[in-house]
Amino acid sequence: MSQTTATPTARLPRQIPFIIGNEACERFSFYGMRNILVQFLVSSVILAYVPEAERQGVAKDVFHSFVIGVYFFPLLGGWLSDRWFGKYNTVLWFSLIYCAGHACLALFEDSRNGFYTGLFLIALGSGGIKPLVVSFCGDQFTQANKHLAKLAFDGFYWTINFGSFFASLLMPLFLRNFGPAVAFGIPGVLMFIATFIFWLGRKQYVRVPPTRGEDPHSFFNVARSALLAQAPGQGRAGLLVAGFGVLLALAMLACWALQAAFGISVPYWPADFHFVITACLALGALIAFGGIGVSMQLERARGLHPDAAVDGVRAVLRILIVFALTTPFWSLFDQKASTWVIQGKAMTVPHEAWWWPSWLVKEAGQMQALNPLLIMLLIPFNNMLLYPALRRIGFEPTPLRRMGWGIAFSGVAWIIAGLIQLQIDSGAQTSLALQTWPYLLLTFGEVLVSATALEFAYSQATVAMKGVIMAFWYLTSTFGSLWVLLTNAAVRNDVVTAKIAATGYSENAVLMFFFAAFAFVAALAFAAYARTYPMQDNYRAA
Incomplete structure (x- = not known):
């Protein structure tokens, strides 16, 4: 590929605001419903057939099964985009499916089949567009202005969390005060607005044509x-x-x-x-x-x-190993909307403290708003202060180094969550404010892993595979939730339950320390592999 020198005076493509605006509204809609899903299910008629003592576990299983679907369907969206319809058309059509799913949640709050149909349609729609919006954003750049792509990707990730912040903060209150029809209906309206904003930019987008399966290489x-x-003399x-x-x-x-x-x-x-x-x-x-x-x-x-095609496949296989080593991180991260919410409900909201915003934060589910709020603060902090400071002392924060450290920080977050659980189990009154610390560490890890991976995955993929490789990146969350489901299934085994009981700690505390150890092992494996990984540069030429 010919290399074009970056132009210092290059400007951000004017179509980028349409993509970022679409993402902000779409993320509000997604996190708005996602972050109230567990607490709705625990007390809803949807799980009325489940004994009350088991509802939390079943709600967690439903939640993580939904997350698995969300991050599985990027494979379908990436394949349809790359082979047949292109990114723009695929995003637009799956967005309409997405809107229909939200409508089902709002209309069928008391119907198990209707509600689960809505979850399936949202998983299909959200998953179908998930790898494509990011890579579609990358398609708007060339070698001449690729130095601006990092700003766009960071801005992209920042707006994801801008939408997520308000959704996480407000939707638990809407669920509490106005009921599930309103709480699930508002995200549906935002998804319709997101689709409309994306459609408005249709005449300005750069559209890389799909391969349509015609690439023999x-x-x-x-x-x-x-x-x-077959090779002579070899099997x-x-x-x-x-x-x-x-x-x-x-x-x-x-x-x-x-x-x-x-x-x-x-x-x-x-x-x-x-x-x-x-x-x-x-x-x-x-x-x-x-x-x-x-x-x-x-x-x-x-x-x-051609040798270039063979080398490209080798590069993809290396990327898949990087992706596989991040799956333990997602097993920890996605539980903040299930395990941590359930833990928070056993804690005391410190309304009597002068510094606690009692007029706004009234329940444990709203603590999830800390995650996007901290991301909006940490991204500029890292870019303007932390990374330059590290470079001045001779440490280059490469993408792979950032991702490895991010996995390790998530493990530290779960150690603190486990210590909080021990305090809860002892019967001591435990302030909900203590959850601020694990949220801070987990969010710092997320910025290092996820925000970095958006840039990393796009730059490492060859032109014909950008949609699919982004789908494989999102598939890491599927396997992250798989680890959670496997662990939940394991603790239902009598032998495992007996061993946990023999420790003298609660099942929740043991699992929290288990996931922390899981993250540390993954971080060490990631660091070992990253030392030999050859970085690529696959931005398109001008």
Whole structure:
């Protein structure tokens, strides 16, 4: 790719405000419903069939299953965009599905089927557009003004949290004072406004055409050639590994089907592994073993495809390893809207304190507003103060270094959350204000991981794979919630429950310390891999 020198006088593309405005409203709509979902379900007729003592656990399962869907459907959106419709059309059409999902939540607050249909449509719509809006924003830049892309990506992430802040702060109050129809209806209105703003910029956008499957040297074509090509005197071990992944995925789905459809108990297959868990495990097997198999035989694709295409596939496989190592972070992060909200409800709101804003913050669910508020403060703090200070002392905060440290900070946040839980378990009156500290550390970790990853994922992907690679990035949240569902299923096992009881600590406290340790192990593995990762530059030429 020819390199064009960045122009110092280059200006931010004038269509960027439409994309950022759309994202601010869309994020309000998403977080507005997401952050009240658990507390609504715990007390709603939707879960009336569940014994009251088990409702919190079931509500968490529903929440994380929803999150899995949200971050699974980017695969579909990325594929449709790259192969058929392009980013603009795909975003617009999925946004309309998104609006329909919000309407279902507002209309069917007392109907399990109607409400779950709404959750499915929101997961489909939100997930379908999720990888595309970010990469569509990146498409508006060239080599001449790519130095402004970081500002746009930071601004993009800042507006996400601007919308999320007001949604997190206000929607619990609307749910409390006006009921679920209003609380779920307002996010629906914001999603309609988001779609309208995006449509307004239609004549100004740069639209990179879809590949329509016509690229003979695409990622999937090169990967297929690598797996199927034969080398004289050599077997096809990579194909066997990839085939094993397919068989393993099919076996998992078959185990679930035998139990769910026919009531047949399958040895060594847990009964608690419902469809969402099984499908995610099957997808993970396909990606892991398929990627290993392609990597083993990738050099066989040379000669059948240009060296640049083969090297591009190698780069994508390396990116997937980076992505996989961030999944533990998301298992911690997404629980702030489930586990931390439930913990907060057992704490005391310090209304008597002179510094507590009692006129506004009235319940535990509103503490989630700290996350976007802190992000809006931390992004400029990092860019203007922290990163320059680190560079002055000789430490370059590269994207991979930032992401590794972000995972570690999330672990520290969960240690503090665990200590708070121990205080709650002791029967001592515990102020809700203490949750400020884990929120601060988790948010700092999020800025280092997620805000950085938007820039990292776009710059590392080749032109034909930008939509799909962004979809794989968002898929990390799917597997993050999978870790949570697997852990929740494990603690229903009598043996595990007995071991937790033997520690003398509550199940909640043990799980919090477990997830903290999980994050520290992941941070160490991430740091080890990052030392050998070769960075790429795949912005398009002017």
